[in-house]
Amino acid sequence: MKKSLIALAFGTLGLGIAEFTMMGILPYVAADLNISIPVAGHFISAYALGVCTGAPILILARKHPLKRILLVLMALMLIGNLGASLASGYWMLLAARFISGLPHGAYFGVASIVAGKLADKGKNSEAVSIMIAGMTVANLFGVPLGTSLSHLISWRIPFLLVGCWGMIVLYYIWRWVPDVEGLEDTGFKGQFRFLRKPAPWLILGATALGNGGVFCWYSYINPLLTHVSGFSVESVTALMVLAGFGMVVGNLVSGRLSDRYTPGRVGTVVQGMICVILLLIFFLSPYPWLSALLMALCTAGLFAVSSPEQVLIIRVAPGGEMLGGACVQVAFNLGNAIGAYVGGIAASGDYRYPALAGVPFALVGFVLFFIFYKKYQAKY
The missing domain is CATH 1.20.1250.20 (MFS general substrate transporter like domains)
Structure with missing residues (x-):
């Protein structure tokens, strides 16, 4: 398995934990911030809103190298999750969750293209599935681990770990993912x-x-x-x-x-x-x-x-x-x-x-x- 595809999967692993862990730790977040569980559900919606906002913004970066876009998106994941781990109240956590969601859809879009370009002949779909595999591993191990750590220590720990994981992903994308040919610029309307x-x-x-x-x-x-x-x-x-x-x-x-x-x-x-x-x-x-x-x-x-x-x-x-x-x-x-x-x-x-x-x-x-x-x- 190519190391470049593993690096891309590392990114979807972090995004998967950031997205799905919140669903299992809502009671802990609500209790710590003195809000109801339904209000705490807004943090799930804020992430989804970030996903929907970040995707169309991606077209503004169409002229930049794909590897550079991936690095910027992972930096956003790092900032958003570290911000969530340090949030002192409802509005700060809401903003952090929105920032955490911004790179989600955009990362999948760019990483799919990069995975396809790095794939061996006739194995395009397999390469994309390896990239997506990080999301599935997040549900297999990351989310249960995050829920357990929230119960044993604090709900902030999973977000802190995802932020730290973002630093690792940045390194491996920089080190393992080669510079690949960018896409033809068809203009904004294109x-x-x-x-x-x-x-x-x-x-x-x-x-x-x-x-x-x-x-x-x-x-x-x-x-x-x-x-x-x-x-x-x-x-x-x-x-x-x-x-x-x-x-x-x-x-x-x-x-x-x-x-x-x-x-x-x-x-x-x-x-x-x-x-x-x-x-x-x-x-x-x-x-x-x-x-x-x-x-x-x-x-x-x-x-x-x-x-x-x-x-x-x-x-x-x-x-x-x-x-x-x-x-x-x-x-x-x-x-x-x-x-x-x-x-x-x-x-x-x-x-x-x-x-x-x-x-x-x-x-x-x-x-x-x-x-x-x-x-x-x-x-x-």
Whole structure:
């Protein structure tokens, strides 16, 4: 495995911990800052807003070398997370979380292009999946570790560690990632030209709705496992590690299969499988080990579609590759927000119902992916 791709994965590892750790430590943050848990949820929204803001700003950096952009984005991650670890109140932490989110989508957009340029011939999708692997490892080890450290010491420790990790990432990107050829400057308007065609909208729609369907269910996985499946509260951390393991395997397997069978075919098949799995979760979640197995399969599917989506959006966005790669992450976060909201409404009846509510979203995501595969995959 190329050291340059490992350096890129180090970056997504830090971003993944920064994004997802907050979901598990809200009670500790709320108690320390003397605010309610719903108000503390604003820190999750601030990060997502940063993601959505940072992606379009990326076009202002289009003339700069890709490696330099990566270094600047990692510096922002470092500053934002160190700021979060030192925040003395609500507004300071809100600002720090917004800054932490700014580089997220932009980093994925630029790193996808760099990974593609560094990939061996015929292994473009696998290279991108290695870059994304850091995000899955963050869910496997980083998030549970951050939650435990917050419980044992302080909620500030995970953000301090991510800030320190940012220094390490800066070094390894500088040392291991070579200077790669930049993109042709198509001008400001040229960055948006690809959005005139239907193909990128199909990918972005499949991303937002497909992920929204999964997050209808996954946003409420804790109460589902404890209240419906009957697992103890103490076992949830181990189950989250299992979910993270599914993400790692799904992402890496998908990368290899996409190079062999095309990203459009793999994305379409996996999205269809997610529809079936969500339906099975609704019916079979009262059976503990079936619930755990289906959870791992669904999280594997969640990241098994990520590599195809990231690869395809670069291919269908000539002249606006960086913006396209970042927009996928905006769509991903938009899907998370919509899914969590709809899932919350469905959960008022029974914690099984968020999975059922996610099925229509996942189904529409499958239809969009299928249309792309049939009409446009051959062109890309």
